[in-house]
Amino acid sequence: MSQAATAAGTVLAAGALVWRRVRGEVEVLLVERTQHRDISLPKGKLDPGETLPECAVRELEEETGLAVVLGAPLGHSEYRLPDGRDKVVYYWQAEATEAALAAASFSPNDEILALHWASLDDARSACTYRHDVAIVERFEERLGAGHETTFPIVALRHAKAANPFSWDGDDASRALTERGRAQALSVAPGIAAYAPSRVATSDAVRCRETVAPLESVLGVAAKATAELSQESPVDPRAAIEARIAKAVLKRRGTVLCSHAPVIPEIVTAVVHATSAAETERTHRASMLHTAEFTVLHVSAGERPALVALETHGPPHR
Structure with a gap:
């Protein structure tokens, strides 16, 4: 995983599948974007001078109010933007601890309209884009193997x-x-x-x-x-x-x-x-x-x- 190895002109972004346990069941965090009104995993574009993991943590806090620690990477998604450029988004799994949840603060804004916690089944159905579903499914495999933490x-x-x-x-x-x-x-x-x-x-x-x-x-x-x-x-x-x-x-x-x-x-x-x-x-x-x-x-x-x-x-x- 290296931004240096990515083709020139490609838009790089990073995000995370944030998860928590509620009464023994795992839930993942989805965001509803204000302008597009789509449901996806939280993510954002790389700023100049940032590493990908640094970007993921910053974007998570900006979009959701949650300060998270990155766990293992979940791979990346690639797709074409309307302007013809390629976009590559890297994802990690990240547990929302009780302390992080207690300290988090979120208000609807011009970028994110709402946050939604969903079961894995509901998350697969709710995600607007297939590439987000693929990340959810990779995490589900990790969870099944006992490697979520x-x-x-x-x-x-x-x-x-x-x-x-x-x-x-x-x-x-x-x-x-x-x-x-x-x-x-x-x-x-x-x-x-x-x-x-x-x-x-x-x-x-x-x-x-x-x-x-x-x-x-x-x-x-x-x-x-x-x-x-x-x-x-x-x-x-x-x-x-x-x-x-x-x-x-x-x-x-x-x-x-x-x-x-x-x-x-x-x-x-x-x-x-x-x-x-x-x-x-x-x-x-x-x-x-x-x-x-x-x-x-x-x-x-x-x-x-x-x-x-x-x-x-x-x-x-």
Whole structure:
């Protein structure tokens, strides 16, 4: 999933299937638009400088008043707009917690006329567009598998750092460039959309500087460790496996920021901790450019399972 890979001129948007339980039954949130008078899932267009997950959270709050945390992605829909442009909308599942519902405030406006909570059966009937029905059906499959609630393990590669061949100092002291600092700022809200509760980073300066904006957004202090460094004096694999296994056991959303050679070890550790299979997709998800991050969504159910994964990077400005 990457806006950078989308054809020029394509309109990008993001939204979520928001769900809740009422007396044991699952309901999903639909919006009735004021001008079109259609029924759909909440979504909105990407703003300049936004990542897709950041857009989804912002649009959900603007349209419904709900502040949500993104769960696993549900795929995307594609269709042609009346002006001939293509539109691609990315969706996530997102639980409306009791706290979020209590804090939410909605009033009809020029964009959204009303909010409707509906059972899955009623939502399929109510949605105006077939592509929304397809998203509802994908979520129903997740629900049937017991994967409606997930937590994130995020592998983040550090942002652009100073050239090692012209840097006057050891490699671990290399700082971010101006471009790198902009990258770190731009991806922080996207990672925060998944509300991880822990941040761990290599003790290299470029990694610590990469997570600094994320620390501010989350209000979480990062823990720097040589275990995540590419210059670790020992093989980091055992330490990374143990760290990931603990995060999975405790169902703890965690960000791990490191270097290109270490990122595959992080992804592999999540695969092992969830008894998943290593595939070409998990391999690609570990081959990150500077400031890119892969979110591995693990089921919070009785048996942890790798439900989905997605990769994002700094948006074009």
